[in-house]
Amino acid sequence: MARMGVPVVLVHGLRTSRTMWRVQVEALRAYGCPALAVDLPGHGERRGERFTLDGAVDAVADGVDALGGRALVVGLSLGGYVGIAHAARRPDQVAGLVAAACSTRPLVALVDGWTILARGIARLPDAGAGLNQGMVDRVLSAEAARDVAAGGFALDVMDDVLGAMRAATPVADLARVAAPVWLVNGRYDHFRGEERRFLRACRDGRLVVVPRATHLVSLTAPVGFTRAVLGAVDAVSARGDGAASPPQG
Numbered sequence: 001m002a003r004m005g006v007p008v009v010l011v012h013g014l015r016t017s018r019t020m021w022r023v024q025v026e027a028l029r030a031y032g033c034p035a036l037a038v039d040l041p042g043h044g045e046r047r048g049e050r051f052t053l054d055g056a057v058d059a060v061a062d063g064v065d066a067l068g069g070r071a072l073v074v075g076l077s078l079g080g081y082v083g084i085a086h087a088a089r090r091p092d093q094v095a096g097l098v099a100a101a102c103s104t105r106p107l108v109a110l111v112d113g114w115t116i117l118a119r120g121i122a123r124l125p126d127a128g129a130g131l132n133q134g135m136v137d138r139v140l141s142a143e144a145a146r147d148v149a150a151g152g153f154a155l156d157v158m159d160d161v162l163g164a165m166r167a168a169t170p171v172a173d174l175a176r177v178a179a180p181v182w183l184v185n186g187r188y189d190h191f192r193g194e195e196r197r198f199l200r201a202c203r204d205g206r207l208v209v210v211p212r213a214t215h216l217v218s219l220t221a222p223v224g225f226t227r228a229v230l231g232a233v234d235a236v237s238a239r240g241d242g243a244a245s246p247p248q249g
Contacts (some may be wrong), residue, residue, distance in 0.1 A: 005033035006095050006236045007067035008229070011060055011079030012037065013101070013216070014161055017044025017151025023222045024074070024229060033233055038063040040082065042157035051160035053085060053167060060086040064093040072236050074098040074229055076218050077191065078161060081106070081168050087181075088173035096236040097177060098229055099170075100184040101215050103195035106165040144219040174201040179241075181205040182232045186213030186221060 008028050010021040018037035028035035038059050042051035049055070060082060064071045072095050075083030080102030087094045137145060171194075174181065181202045185192035187209055199205050208228045213221035 005031060005233050006241070007034040007064075007071040008036075008233065009060060009063040009067060009071045009073050010035065010037040011063075011073065011075035011083050012040065012043065013077035013079055015043070015154045015157065016148050017154070019044070019151035020076075020148045020219065022147045022150075024218060024226055027226045027230070028233070031230060031233065034067050036063050036067055039151070040079070042160060043154045044151040047152065047154050047157075051157050051164060053082070053164040056082040056164075057086045057089055061090055061093060064090075069093060070095050070241070072096040072098065072232060074232075075100065075102070077101045077215065078165075081165065081170055084170045084173045084177070085168060087179060088176045091176075091178060094177070094179045095239075095241040096180045096182070096232055098182045098184055098232050099174075099198075100225070101186065101189055101191050101217055102170065103183055103185055103189075103198045104191045104193050105171060105197075106168050139214065139216065140219055144216075144222070148219065171198060171201045174198060174205070175203070178203055180232075180235060180239075182208055182228065184208045184210065184217060184225065184228050186210050186215060186217035188213065189215045189217065191215055 010024060012018055012020050018039050021037040025035045025037055039046045040051065040059050041049040041055040060073060064073070070093055073083045073086060080099040083097055084099050087097045140148065181204060183195055183198055183205060185195055195207055199207050210217050210221045210224040210228065213224060218225040
């Protein structure tokens with residue numbers, strides 16, 4: 001029976017949703033890989049729910065189970081931190097991990113600074129909707145902006161997410177992950193400041209820096225990012241780990 005590439009679960013960034021992965025989902029399926037993008041609690045179709053790190057890890061676990069129980073997990077920014085936590089907690093589900101735009105520890109001082117800023121923005125008359133849209137329009141192409149906006153923006157989730165990130169331990173978690181790890185960062189990402197520390201923590205890690213890309217690397221450099229993901233697919237599939245047979249019927 002013909003084999004397919006390793007299944008892939010994709011995990012979005014803060015305030016966005018699964019729709020941000022349209023380009024990658026289409027590319028992966030064309031490449032022969034079952035692919036599923038999930039919404040984290042408080043985001044996309046799950047807006048209104050409270051975000052917790054436990055709930056986010058469960059969302060990834062449910063996505064992996066939907067694709068057969070073992071997958072390559074790809075996460076960006078918040079999704080990268082969640083992917084790392086999931087890999088440490090559920091090693092049985094992880095054939096490989098692509099952790100993008102999340103190579104800085106969520107230190108208390110940093111998180112507290114973001115919390116103060118986010119609460120100030122939340123007090124604006126539109127709760128920051130205009131500011132958020134302005135940022136999207138300025139840094140993304142029209143196509144990428146449409147993909148991000150398609151699932152709506154979770155403007156009220158910041159307190160929950162930042163509170164949860166105080167308990168995240170990505171460096172320690174990476175040290176527990178036996179599966180191969182790809183750290184993928186845009187060249188101009190402000191979250192790549194500790195990428196060497198993160199890489200040293202990995203048991204089986206490699207670092208990919210995408211030229212001319214910023215923090216939202218999958219959206220600002222979709223070709224380069226997708227190429228990195230497909231490289232991870234090839235490497236994991238070559239190991240015979242996580243490949244799935246085509247669905248029957």
